[in-house]
Amino acid sequence: MKVFSLNHSDYQGGAAKAAHRIMEATRGRGVDNYLYVNRSKLDDQSVHGPGSIIQKAYATMASKVGALISKGVGQATGRDRYLSGAVMPSFWPKFLNQSGCDLVHLHWVNGEMLSISDIANFKKPLVWTLHVMWAFSGAEHYPEDEGWKSGYFSRDEKFNFDAWIWKRKLKHWRKPIQLVSPSNWLKNCIQSSRLMGDWNVEVIGNPIDTGTWYPEGMNQAREALGISLEDDVILFGAVNGGRDLRKGFDLLIQGIQYLKSSNRWSNIRLIIFGENKPEIEINYGFPTHYFGHITNEGMLRTLYSASDLFIAPSRQEVFGQTATEAHACGCPVLAFDGTGLSDIIEHLKTGYLAQPFLVSSLVEGIEWIFSEKKRSNLVSQRLAAKERVIKNFSYEVIGEKYKRLYEHTIRPSEGK
Secondary structure, rough: EEEEEEOOOOOOOHHHHHHHHHHHHOOOOOOOOEOOOOOOOOOOOOEEEOHHHHHHHHHHHHHHHHHHHHHHHHHHOOOOOOOOOOOOOHHHHHHOOOOOOOOOOOOOOOEEEOHHHHOOOOOEEEEEOOOOHHHHHOOOOOOOOOHHHOOOOOEEEOHHHHHHHHHHHHHOOOOOOOEOOOOOHHHHHHHOOOOOOOOOOOOOOOOOOOOOOOOOHHHHHHHHHHEEEOEEEEEEOOOOOOOOHHHHHHHHHHHHHHHHOOOOOOOEEEEEEEOOOOOOOOOOOOOOOEEOOOOOHHHHHHHHHHEEEEEEEOOOOOOHHHHHHHOOOOOOEEEOOOOHHHOOOOOOOOOOEOOOOOOHHHHHHHHHHHHHHHHOHHHHHHHHHHHHHHHEEEEEHHHHHHHHHHHHHHHHHHOO
């Protein structure tokens, strides 16, 4: 079985990481899977970019046009957010339709990689893994309201760009596509949408290579970082997470400041990755270390292994690959219930699910984990976190789920 997967990039963003991992998880299980991208940096023979200089130049130009459209609409509406119009036609449907693949697997095809009409023009069987909410929304990737449930008809704007994009999807996407949701939270959103509410949706979490992500041992990891074993280490990580309201860093800081004022925890140390140290450093009340954007998986593994907990305080999260990375390295995770992270964390077993989106509940979670550490119970949580990832999100488990879905999509009469 030959599968050609499609994602805008092989290196930029969580969707790129997920698409590449899904490709790796399925290869060697009777699936010959290749990843096709507009932008490539990885030295991987299974990843292919545009086939000619002209196609590469066109892909670059289309992406820039998309960015200009997003910026222009944002300025016109006074709403600073990333938008995808998906209006530029692409060479990918013709190439893939004429290829020898048995199935096309779509991932994050925004950045003007595919237009809305392009997605309707594939002749091959399709699977589409949604990494954001764009597919069933308008132009927005993470909606600010629930306009996507009805078609954005209630917005009072001179030009409702989201409604226009939503109507174009409704017009072109007559034939339902087999969807994959990485989480039950996103599946519920899809089924609540007018656009895709009656489409088939399979929940398959994003895979992680447990041969790469594993606990290094806290003593070893902290020695490498120069951190004392007596410290209570909180880890937070997200690309530009401090500036993205969706990632909830503001809620974490409120919680940290409360812990400082309570005087119950004096040894807290905050580690932040994905964000550079600000020119004017902010005093959070505890020693803070910035590691910037990290591409080295070994360095990330050390950070997870050295931390007492990883906090992912997102208001919206389709899945949360940093959470599975943390768990794979034996690090408990604290997050708000009611997002895709709820599928990863087993409450009071591998971490803590706080009430959405209460800072007081987030603080309770932090204090509970630190109290478990004092009682020497955190070791069992670290073991449980690792085992949960192996059981639910390893390459073996997720690779087999995708293989069965591919087979069913290609030959639906045979059943799942």
